[in-house]
Amino acid sequence: MWKLILIGAAFLAVAFFAAFIWQQSEKSSREDDANKHAEIATTLEAAVSDGLDTGTVLSEYVQTGNPALLATMQAKSDDAVRKLTAAMTTAGSDPNGFVKTGSVIVQRSGQVIALRQAGDAAGAGAALQALANDFGSFVQQQRAFIAEEQLAAAESKTSADNADQLSNFFMIAGAVTSLAVAGGVAISVFRRKPAVALPA
Numbered sequence: 316m317w318k319l320i321l322i323g324a325a326f327l328a329v330a331f332f333a334a335f336i337w338q339q340s341e342k343s344s345r346e347d348d349a350n351k352h353a354e355i356a357t358t359l360e361a362a363v364s365d366g367l368d369t370g371t372v373l374s375e376y377v378q379t380g381n382p383a384l385l386a387t388m389q390a391k392s393d394d395a396v397r398k399l400t401a402a403m404t405t406a407g408s409d410p411n412g413f414v415k416t417g418s419v420i421v422q423r424s425g426q427v428i429a430l431r432q433a434g435d436a437a438g439a440g441a442a443l444q445a446l447a448n449d450f451g452s453f454v455q456q457q458r459a460f461i462a463e464e465q466l467a468a469a470e471s472k473t474s475a476d477n478a479d480q481l482s483n484f485f486m487i488a489g490a491v492t493s494l495a496v497a498g499g500v501a502i503s504v505f506r507r508k509p510a511v512a513l514p515a
Contacts, residue, residue: 338482345475351405352468356461358402363457365395366417370450373424377431377439385428392421411460416453420446 372388375381399417403409423446431439 334481334485338478338485342475342478342482345471345478349468349471349475352464352471355402355405356464356468358398358405359457359461359464362395362398362402363454363461365391365398366420366450366454369395369424370447373427374443374447377427377436377443380431380436388424392424396421406464411456413453413457413460420450420453423449 369388369391372384372391376384376388396417400414403414409415423442427439427442427446430442
């Protein structure tokens, strides 16, 4: 009976350590997921910020016609497209068509600029207003996606923390069980050891 208890305890200790390794793997996987979602959200937030800055400069250009603003606007626009593309690349897909929509908005911005360069301030203003309405909707869609990614990151982080707590529990349980088995074996050996007769 004692042997069966020791064998059962030994198997239980192995199971605890196996569960510890599994939970550590789960923790690592969840942390990777959390970092990925957080990176997507952060990169897309930066893209939205650059896009809004581009719109502000474009509006100023339509009002003033100052050609010095074009270089700044181009740089901001390039940054927005680059970050938007990077975010969707990290996500692995672009189900909302953000990259395509962003490219269309850039093309329409070029049309606004062309009208203003041709001296058609009124036409450029009208085109800018139509573009601003669509861009506002585009920004709302991106912000909704950012919120989803932030939520996914938070959920993955919570799962990683839970896995970490479980792994610690299994590690402690495995260590305690192993010590119990070792103690049981030591007691068993001590009991079996024959008594040594002392010399008279």
